[in-house]
Amino acid sequence: MYIGTLILYACLFLTLYFEVFLLLSFLERRPGVKNARAPRHYPSVAMIVPCYNEERTVAGTIESLLALEYPAEKLSILVVNDGSSDTTGAIARGYAARDPRIVYIEKENGGKYTALNVGIAHTQADIVGCLDADSFVAPDALLEAVKVFEDPTVMAITPAMKVSKPHSMLEVMQAVEYTFGIFLKKMFDNLAAINVLPGPFSLYRREVFERIGPFRHAYNTEDMEIAFRMHRHGLKIANAHTAIVYTTVPCTIPSLLRQRTRWSRGFLENSRDYYYMYFNPRYGHFGVLVLPVALVAFFAGLYSAGFMLYKAVGYVATRVTDALATGIPPHLPAAHLDWYYLNTGMLTFLIITVLSMTLVAILLGSRIAATRLTLKSFFAYFAFFGLLAPLWLARALFGAVLATQRVWR
Amino acid sequence: MNWQRYIIAFVITGAIFATAFYIANRLDAARVADIQSTQTAISIDILSTETQFELLGSLDCEAISQGQTLSSELSDLASRLSVAEQNLGINNTQVVSLKKQYSLLEIKDYLLMRQISARCRNFQPVYVLYFYSNSGDCPQCTQEGEVLTYLRTTYPDLRVYAFDYNLDLPALKTLIALRRVDDTLPAIVVQNRAVVYGLKDLSAMQKLIPELKTLATTTPEVH
Numbered sequence: 001m002y003i004g005t006l007i008l009y010a011c012l013f014l015t016l017y018f019e020v021f022l023l024l025s026f027l028e029r030r031p032g033v034k035n036a037r038a039p040r041h042y043p044s045v046a047m048i049v050p051c052y053n054e055e056r057t058v059a060g061t062i063e064s065l066l067a068l069e070y071p072a073e074k075l076s077i078l079v080v081n082d083g084s085s086d087t088t089g090a091i092a093r094g095y096a097a098r099d100p101r102i103v104y105i106e107k108e109n110g111g112k113y114t115a116l117n118v119g120i121a122h123t124q125a126d127i128v129g130c131l132d133a134d135s136f137v138a139p140d141a142l143l144e145a146v147k148v149f150e151d152p153t154v155m156a157i158t159p160a161m162k163v164s165k166p167h168s169m170l171e172v173m174q175a176v177e178y179t180f181g182i183f184l185k186k187m188f189d190n191l192a193a194i195n196v197l198p199g200p201f202s203l204y205r206r207e208v209f210e211r212i213g214p215f216r217h218a219y220n221t222e223d224m225e226i227a228f229r230m231h232r233h234g235l236k237i238a239n240a241h242t243a244i245v246y247t248t249v250p251c252t253i254p255s256l257l258r259q260r261t262r263w264s265r266g267f268l269e270n271s272r273d274y275y276y277m278y279f280n281p282r283y284g285h286f287g288v289l290v291l292p293v294a295l296v297a298f299f300a301g302l303y304s305a306g307f308m309l310y311k312a313v314g315y316v317a318t319r320v321t322d323a324l325a326t327g328i329p330p331h332l333p334a335a336h337l338d339w340y341y342l343n344t345g346m347l348t349f350l351i352i353t354v355l356s357m358t359l360v361a362i363l364l365g366s367r368i369a370a371t372r373l374t375l376k377s378f379f380a381y382f383a384f385f386g387l388l389a390p391l392w393l394a395r396a397l398f399g400a401v402l403a404t405q406r407v408w409r
Numbered sequence: 410m411n412w413q414r415y416i417i418a419f420v421i422t423g424a425i426f427a428t429a430f431y432i433a434n435r436l437d438a439a440r441v442a443d444i445q446s447t448q449t450a451i452s453i454d455i456l457s458t459e460t461q462f463e464l465l466g467s468l469d470c471e472a473i474s475q476g477q478t479l480s481s482e483l484s485d486l487a488s489r490l491s492v493a494e495q496n497l498g499i500n501n502t503q504v505v506s507l508k509k510q511y512s513l514l515e516i517k518d519y520l521l522m523r524q525i526s527a528r529c530r531n532f533q534p535v536y537v538l539y540f541y542s543n544s545g546d547c548p549q550c551t552q553e554g555e556v557l558t559y560l561r562t563t564y565p566d567l568r569v570y571a572f573d574y575n576l577d578l579p580a581l582k583t584l585i586a587l588r589r590v591d592d593t594l595p596a597i598v599v600q601n602r603a604v605v606y607g608l609k610d611l612s613a614m615q616k617l618i619p620e621l622k623t624l625a626t627t628t629p630e631v632h
Contacts, residue, residue: 016425021418281410326556327611340443340489344436345496349429
């Protein structure tokens with residue numbers, strides 16, 4: 001067996017191992033169903049909305065916050081305009097003039113993390129939340145999140161993220177990916193190993209920032225870095241899978257590549273800064289399982305794509321060379337309906353198993369957050385995600401190694 | 410830290426790998442059995458034709474020639490053997506054994522076909538002996554194989570007998586010696602003519618086998 005194929009088997013083993021581990025975790029502790037119980041108490045909550053040129057979506061974001069089912073006197077909304085050059089400021093100012101819950105803050109452009117920190121400095125609320133200005137919360141999302149904070153050890157919460165109104169092939173592909181993400185987040189919660197507090201609707205106890213400091217630039221992935229830092233300080237992050245937030249996703253391939261390159265590169269660079277957490281039992285499953293698997297998966301994804309590309313190019317080149325040498329006119333290969341001619345090698349069975357377990361994880365994610373997925377979305381995910389992901393992985397690695405300039409969007 | 414879960418996940422993953430390995434091997438074994446069964450059927454067919462030929466002599470050429478459907482069966486067997494080679498490897502002892510049996514069947518069919526054609530004027534098949542090697546010393550053999558497969562598909566009555574030149578089989582060695590085929594592969598013998606060496610593309614093969622014009626094709630005739 002070639003060394004290239006052996007490495008592919010190793011990648012498959014790791015993928016299967018991780019999926020089995022997560023499914024075991026699911027069987028051990030299944031996510032609870034949503035209930036109508038009201039929170040025992042209502043802590044004061046400040047929702048920070050950092051904005052930079054978000055005139056298309058900021059109104060919807062603010063409207064969704066205003067529609068939250070939460071006592072008005074306990075909720076404040078801090079819209080931080082990070083030096084937008086469009087009409088974002090005017091829109092937000094208009095809302096602030098109409099509703100006393102909204103505070104409008106304007107500052108020079110300094111990046112999302114600076115906008116968040118300005119917002120944190122302007123509030124004394126018990127709970128500080130962030131909501132990207134392209135995301136929209138479900139009316140009961142805050143109630144559901146606050147119930148999870150009833151556990152005094154929980155220091156921060158991530159929501160269940162869904163794609164807002166997916167239509168195009170690229171959007172429905174991401175809808176499946178986000179549903180898979182819902183499953184992953186819940187299982188990471190079971191393992192106390194959540195690896196990122198995403199911009200759309202992550203909530204923190206105020207003391208988190210007092211204990212570990214404010215957001216950092218962190219290679220434009222401040223939401224990932226703060227999760228790393230919280231694990232370092234032993235602060236618990238939980239997942240509120242019944243707190244639903246809808247987010248706008250990139251609708252073109254270049255914008256998707258830019259976003260994912262930023263995320264992937266941020267992971268590599270934050271991993272370098274927090275290298276000591278890798279394989280360190282002191283940080284629990286986060287250090288021993290989640291971080292190492294994520295890093296190996298990064299390179300395994302690149303390797304598998306390279307291997308497949310090498311095989312595909314080799315096959316096409318051989319076919320073309322053979323056609324030129326033999327003079328045989330183009331024709332379809334003979335179709336055999338007999339089972340005998342099916343590819344029934346070990347690799348085939350393993351790939352089918354990995355894909356099946358991925359499908360199970362997506363379906364569980366769909367059940368956890370009551371998401372409806374169409375056949376089109378499954379087709380888009382299984383047909384295109386594997387083709388696109390290696391592109392941003394390669395770009396991220398290239399950028400991290402050569403330390404090229406980082407691009408937010 | 411719950412290390413037990415790590416161990417259980419490892420054991421389950423290992424079990425999945427072992428199951429995949431087991432299923433793949435069982436299916437490969439089923440393929441070998443499939444080839445053996447086909448070879449048995451073909452050897453019975455050959456024996457039957459030989460017996461029929463000996464019983465009737467040249468008295469009933471019509472009946473004998475109508476029973477000559479072995480060529481397509483051997484062709485199907487060849488493609489099955491090729492799949493087994495890909496899955497199990499060319500040096501697998503079962504594959505080598507099956508290949509030897511297959512080569513013997515080919516030689517027997519070739520000899521019988523020649524005997525019948527010598528006595529029966531209405532049975533004059535067009536045949537090609539093709540000698541190849543898949544030991545890595547014949548880069549053009551795969552391409553020549555494709556040309557012959559294409560011809561065989563286009564002209565179902567063309568009889569192609571393919572032999573692995575390096576197969577350790579006394580009957581094959583004798584055939585190679587009789588036809589004076591040296592190891593400059595690929596080597597092709599058309600009908601009873603001299604051996605030709607090297608890659609012959611489609612048009613070259615069509616020139617080498619002018620009898621192809623007399624054979625029916627699988628493509629519709631153009632008027």
